[in-house]
Amino acid sequence: MIREGRRTPASGWSIVPRLVRGAPPVALVVVGALALLVGMLIVTRPLTSLLLLTVYVGLSAIFTGLARIFSAPETPMWSRIAFGGAWVLLGLAILVGLGRTLELLPDLIGVLLVLGGLASLYDALARGSVSRRVLAAVWGGAQIAFGILSYAWPDVTILVVAVVFGVRTIVFGGTLLVRAVRALVEGGRSVPGAAAGEQQQKDAARADAASRPQQTGVARRRRARAVWLAAGRYALAAVLIGLVSAGWWANSWIQDGAQAVDAFYDPPAVVPYEHGRLIRVDDFAGQKPPGADVHRILYTTRDAVGQPAVASALVIVPQDAPAGPRPVVSWNHGTTGVARGCAPSLRDASATKWAIPGLDQAVARGWVVVASDYSGQGAPGVFPYLIGRGEARSSLDAVLAARELEDLNLSRQTVVWGHSQGGHAALWTSQLAEDYAPDIDVRGTAVLAPAAEPVELAEELTSGDANALLSILISWVLVPYADTYDDVDLSRYIAPGAEAIVREMTQRCPSEPGVVVSVATALGVSEDRPLYVGDLTAGALGRRLQDNTPTGPWAQPILIAWGDSDEVIPPHLQHQFVERLCAQGDRVRSLEYRGYDHLRTLLPGSHFVPVLIDWTDARFRHAATHVDDCVR
Numbered sequence: 001m002i003r004e005g006r007r008t009p010a011s012g013w014s015i016v017p018r019l020v021r022g023a024p025p026v027a028l029v030v031v032g033a034l035a036l037l038v039g040m041l042i043v044t045r046p047l048t049s050l051l052l053l054t055v056y057v058g059l060s061a062i063f064t065g066l067a068r069i070f071s072a073p074e075t076p077m078w079s080r081i082a083f084g085g086a087w088v089l090l091g092l093a094i095l096v097g098l099g100r101t102l103e104l105l106p107d108l109i110g111v112l113l114v115l116g117g118l119a120s121l122y123d124a125l126a127r128g129s130v131s132r133r134v135l136a137a138v139w140g141g142a143q144i145a146f147g148i149l150s151y152a153w154p155d156v157t158i159l160v161v162a163v164v165f166g167v168r169t170i171v172f173g174g175t176l177l178v179r180a181v182r183a184l185v186e187g188g189r190s191v192p193g194a195a196a197g198e199q200q201q202k203d204a205a206r207a208d209a210a211s212r213p214q215q216t217g218v219a220r221r222r223r224a225r226a227v228w229l230a231a232g233r234y235a236l237a238a239v240l241i242g243l244v245s246a247g248w249w250a251n252s253w254i255q256d257g258a259q260a261v262d263a264f265y266d267p268p269a270v271v272p273y274e275h276g277r278l279i280r281v282d283d284f285a286g287q288k289p290p291g292a293d294v295h296r297i298l299y300t301t302r303d304a305v306g307q308p309a310v311a312s313a314l315v316i317v318p319q320d321a322p323a324g325p326r327p328v329v330s331w332n333h334g335t336t337g338v339a340r341g342c343a344p345s346l347r348d349a350s351a352t353k354w355a356i357p358g359l360d361q362a363v364a365r366g367w368v369v370v371a372s373d374y375s376g377q378g379a380p381g382v383f384p385y386l387i388g389r390g391e392a393r394s395s396l397d398a399v400l401a402a403r404e405l406e407d408l409n410l411s412r413q414t415v416v417w418g419h420s421q422g423g424h425a426a427l428w429t430s431q432l433a434e435d436y437a438p439d440i441d442v443r444g445t446a447v448l449a450p451a452a453e454p455v456e457l458a459e460e461l462t463s464g465d466a467n468a469l470l471s472i473l474i475s476w477v478l479v480p481y482a483d484t485y486d487d488v489d490l491s492r493y494i495a496p497g498a499e500a501i502v503r504e505m506t507q508r509c510p511s512e513p514g515v516v517v518s519v520a521t522a523l524g525v526s527e528d529r530p531l532y533v534g535d536l537t538a539g540a541l542g543r544r545l546q547d548n549t550p551t552g553p554w555a556q557p558i559l560i561a562w563g564d565s566d567e568v569i570p571p572h573l574q575h576q577f578v579e580r581l582c583a584q585g586d587r588v589r590s591l592e593y594r595g596y597d598h599l600r601t602l603l604p605g606s607h608f609v610p611v612l613i614d615w616t617d618a619r620f621r622h623a624a625t626h627v628d629d630c631v632r
Contacts (some may be wrong), residue, residue: 018078032180058093062087062088062302079119122140123136124136131234132233135233138237139240142240149248199596265340267379289360290360295315296312314371315408317405330371332426337506338377345371358610375394389432391421396432412439412495418446420569427447444559449563454546456535462532480506483539488541557589558581561592561611562596
């Protein structure tokens with residue numbers, strides 16, 4: 001008597017193979033080719049096909065839910081309805097609310113992963129051999145772990161899911177094509193499902209073993225196959241455990257490397273309404289230049305639209321200085337990111353000659369250096385990246401607040417320095433000083449590789465090839481402008497559904513490990529610049545960029561230097577800026593250094609540093625030195 005073999009539990013991963021089982025080879029060729037095309041599109045163009053990715057996720061959720069409901073009758077009905085129904089409902093919600101779910105896609109993917117993990121954990125407890133239970137339990141735990149991690153890195157979730165779903169689609173399409181080709185070669189009119197073929201082989205093996213008990217070779221082969229299958233399941237479980245462990249380790253490494261903003265930067269419930277007032281002071285725990293004390297201060301200021309705000313700064317005070325009021329250098333730092341944790345006063349080496357040009361020489365001459373973080377870095381608020389009034393107010397108020405430090409007598413005479421973004425800030429600081437802080441006597445402005453003309457810089461950068469750095473830089477401009485100005489609509493300039501990705505890029509600093517996430521994301525989406533679809537120099541954003549161009553005129557001399565190999569701000573823009581200043585009658589001394597890149601002018605050993613120190617000293621001494629290279 002031949003007993004009927006036990007029905008093999010159906011897998012709940014996908015219902016699509018069951019739908020095409022028994023289909024003619026030509027139909028499989030069409031379906032397989034389409035699957036390959038869709039999968040390759042998703043993998044190679046993850047954001048230009050973001051809408052397609054969302055549709056695919058929704059359909060996959062529905063298919064998975066239906067497979068759970070209908071393809072595992074040995075599973076209790078409540079389990080099939082609960083888990084399968086939840087998948088189907090989420091899939092329908094994704095498709096019905098397609099336009100609104102683009103932004104929610106990372107969160108929805110996290111929910112689907114957690115739901116799938118719970119279903120797998122239930123399967124591990126409910127049925128199957130030991131190896132099947134182990135694999136189901138590990139797979140369930142892995143899905144839950146990655147679902148939780150997806151909330152920490154939503155931009156990466158989009159790319160990872162694009163690859164995972166895309167590869168899954170490619171494999172599925174390739175499998176269909178292989179089966180179709182095999183059927184065509186064999187002359188078949190339809191293709192049996194793989195599961196059906198396996199079941200037929202198992203039934204035949206059982207029948208053969210029952211009819212001929214003396215042939216034990218079949219039984220041995222079956223046992224060996226079972227052993228190998230179990231070993232494969234254990235190996236796959238070990239791989240999944242390794243992947244989850246690596247994911248959690250990477251998450252911890254990135255989070256631990258992020259700069260923590262301590263309580264010093266949190267403003268008290270009540271602060272002075274007047275700008276430029278000291279709130280609190282503390283010793284700086286980082287490196288200090290020889291012969292100087294360094295303090296960090298929290299003070300009141302005004303933001304880019306004139307509303308009360310709080311900002312932080314470093315005050316570098318020489319220990320041995322001549323009696324009397326001390327001259328002030330107002331240092332405006334270059335780009336460090338736009339998040340709170342990107343504040344220079346949070347970094348160990350921000351008060352060294354590697355961060356501030358000629359700092360040791362300035363200390364030796366008795367100058368006090370005040371270096372603002374700008375509002376929104378360190379202290380809460382919107383960071384005014386290339387927003388001149390916000391930068392300048394933070395810089396000027398830092399000088400005013402430093403005057404309230406005990407045992408420190410500051411002179412009204414101030415020379416403003418700045419590099420890159422800080423060059424833009426320095427020009428605005430000098431431009432606004434007379435009206436905003438008339439008690440500060442700005443004697444001159446020295447800028448190194450300044451981002452002086454935001455509109456022209458935006459046009460220059462976006463006209464070239466897309467790359468990861470450009471994607472990140474654009475996010476640092478777009479988000480602060482959109483958060484500062486009501487008329488700048490972020491959605492006008494980015495691809496649908498990409499706002500979460502763009503905003504996540506602004507939450508990481510170049511100095512922290514998490515920036516690799518932004519770089520990876522930007523590399524994945526930089527082709528054809530799919531993140532950004534609008535002209536950055538058009539509309540409200542273009543008008544605001546133009547409004548944030550420093551125009552002067554400046555009553556005090558300007559010193560400007562840059563390298564002819566600057567990879568960030570093209571040198572011809574500096575020539576253009578100098579020509580504009582000369583045309584409007586400003587006194588400008590300009591220096592271009594051969595072979596210098598964007599940072600080289602400010603680093604120790606730069607030929608510009610001695611020029612900067614001597615020029616600044618002359619401004620404090622009211623010396624009649626060379627200050628104008630313009631041809632009149």
